[in-house]
Amino acid sequence: MVVSQYNSLKDYEVQLKKGLGEDQEFKKQLVDLNNDHKEDAIYLFSCGEPNCVVVLLNDTKGYIKAIEEQCFNYNLWQLDSDTYQLDFSLYHCCGESPFVSKRAYHFESNRAVLIENYVIINDDYVGNTKLTIPNVLSKKTYYITNSVQDYNLRFSPSIDLLDKNLKESFTFGCEEGTNIISKIKLKSTIAVLAELIQADRVWLFVEIEGSSLNEKCNPVDFDFEHQKIRGWISNKFVTKL
Incomplete structure (x- = not known):
């Protein structure tokens, strides 16, 4: 049985602010990620050199923490009227990084489903002068x-x-x-x-x-x-x- 971890977003934000510095702020994006007609929340805040992302899914009794991980940035894609994909990028070390970690999630009911999880060369590191990824992927692996x-x-x-x-x-x-x-x-x-x-x-x-x-x-x-x-x-x- 999945147990709600927060009664409200306000409860989570009170806890989050306690862990942040006085001059630190967080960003919040509200969107129905799992097509249950209730707004879910994506939080982005600094937690060192990278940022941290937390995704809270809204269930009947409160909010469930579905994702908590580090990233440098994220992109939220709307694939169709009721499907979203959340992509994360994380570079492998401080400074200029030769590799980047890529992770992508879909959402089902009260959980996040990891659909992509790989490392690839950082285009910036090789000067964007080489073909590092194909223009299109095959329809079938x-x-x-x-x-x-x-x-x-x-x-x-x-x-x-x-x-x-x-x-x-x-x-x-x-x-x-x-x-x-x-x-x-x-x-x-x-x-x-x-x-x-x-x-x-x-x-x-x-x-x-x-x-x-x-x-x-x-x-x-x-x-x-x-x-x-x-x-x-x-x-x-x-x-x-």
């Missing part, structure tokens, strides 16, 4: 496995050396001067989200469990836990499952 140990996972669909004008202190990759961000263990299960067909090669935009990556250079273990990673691989040494 399929799965493959790799027949080569330590298969290269790249942040862009290219085997060229990095442009020297690119932010060349990319020390978080596996091989200096390349776009290789990790190595995939042999016979891993890999989800294919899109394909890019070039003249000499087919590139696959994929999502992989962090546990399938070589420990030597694993952006998921670097600062994010229990997340997947997205990037590009060649289709040369893979088979469809």
Whole structure:
């Protein structure tokens, strides 16, 4: 049985203000997230370098805390008349970050449902000069496995050396001067989200469990836990499952 944690938004805000500094404020957005004809609340406030987001869902007897986590920013998308998606972005460390954590939620009744949870290269870090995500994703995901140990996972669909004008202190990759961000263990299960067909090669935009990556250079273990990673691989040494 789900138990309401707050009788009202005022009760939550009184508690929230106690934890904030005297000069700190919070932002509040009211919207019916789960299509039950009652207004829910999204709170955004500072909790260190990142912000914190709390989502309270309105039930018959009060408010349930459905989400509480850190992020640098969030976006609320209305997918249709009764469906919302809440997206979070969190960079992996202070200062300029090479990777960004992406999480997305839908809402059902009195709970938030995590539908996306992955790490990807930060476009700003690589100067927005490379194709890091496809323009569109495939309508249907399929799965493959790799027949080569330590298969290269790249942040862009290219085997060229990095442009020297690119932010060349990319020390978080596996091989200096390349776009290789990790190595995939042999016979891993890999989800294919899109394909890019070039003249000499087919590139696959994929999502992989962090546990399938070589420990030597694993952006998921670097600062994010229990997340997947997205990037590009060649289709040369893979088979469809």
